[in-house]
Amino acid sequence: MEVIGIFGGTFNPIHKGHLVLAETVLDTLHCTQIRVIPAAVPPHKETPAVTAQHRAEMVKLAIQDQPKLVLDTCELDRQGPSYTIETLHLLRTRFPDQALCLIMGQDSYAKLPTWHRWLELLNYCHLLVVHRADKEKTLTLHPQHEGKLVDIATAPQAFAAQANGLISFLTQAPPDISSTRIREQLSQNGEMTITDIPPRVWQYIKENRLYQKT
Numbered sequence: 001m002e003v004i005g006i007f008g009g010t011f012n013p014i015h016k017g018h019l020v021l022a023e024t025v026l027d028t029l030h031c032t033q034i035r036v037i038p039a040a041v042p043p044h045k046e047t048p049a050v051t052a053q054h055r056a057e058m059v060k061l062a063i064q065d066q067p068k069l070v071l072d073t074c075e076l077d078r079q080g081p082s083y084t085i086e087t088l089h090l091l092r093t094r095f096p097d098q099a100l101c102l103i104m105g106q107d108s109y110a111k112l113p114t115w116h117r118w119l120e121l122l123n124y125c126h127l128l129v130v131h132r133a134d135k136e137k138t139l140t141l142h143p144q145h146e147g148k149l150v151d152i153a154t155a156p157q158a159f160a161a162q163a164n165g166l167i168s169f170l171t172q173a174p175p176d177i178s179s180t181r182i183r184e185q186l187s188q189n190g191e192m193t194i195t196d197i198p199p200r201v202w203q204y205i206k207e208n209r210l211y212q213k214t
């Protein structure tokens with residue numbers, strides 16, 4: 001079965017950590033595509049000052065050279081908080097015969113029990129949790145997920161053999177980059193070149209005067 005990656009986030013802004021993560025997952029799981037889905041109204045974060053349209057535009061610019069990364073704006077078209085479970089429900093109807101794999105960093109996985117209807121996520125997708133360089137080396141499985149974990153070496157076959165229901169941990173961490181740190185740097189010195197974001201995104205930020213102190 002084809003495996004489709006689902007990579008949601010605030011992408012405020014998208015950075016090279018996100019891109020390396022996506023490339024590593026493409027290599028590891030042999031996904032046919034990864035759908036990159038900016039949250040319009042992230043349920044667990046303050047509503048970003050930068051609009052969802054700007055954040056989606058930056059995603060588009062960042063991924064334009066990698067045909068396997070696809071911008072999906074489905075959360076931008078919905079009202080209210082961008083609950084992942086609702087996105088998965090929609091994607092399931094769009095991709096009934098494929099395995100879906102939700103991709104997230106270990107910080108997101110640690111907070112998963114606060115997500116809306118989190119115990120139902122595995123009814124729709126597999127989960128791939130990626131280590132974050134600034135966090136604990138060991139990834140901890142939630143007790144509710146016991147029995148679902150598969151070794152990363154066997155994940156490509158296991159994920160392709162069933163449509164949903166499994167978890168794997170990828171311990172190879174992308175570079176230690178966070179959007180929070182980039183926003184801080186930009187608001188302190190808007191002229192400084194930030195190497196942690198792709199040049200086209202940096203250009204867009206400058207042209208649209210995003211993240212500057214008002």
Ligand code: ATP
Pocket residue numbers: 008009010011012017018021103104105106107108130131132133173174175176177178179180181
């Ligand atoms: P912020 O600093 O604003 O919280 P972020 O850098 O974590 O943002 P998000 O858009 O929230 O970026 O990230 C989307 C997903 O990518 C999350 O699941 C997050 O854990 C993961 N992620 C982001 N950056 C990294 C990184 N450097 N290494 C591993 N995972 C990452």
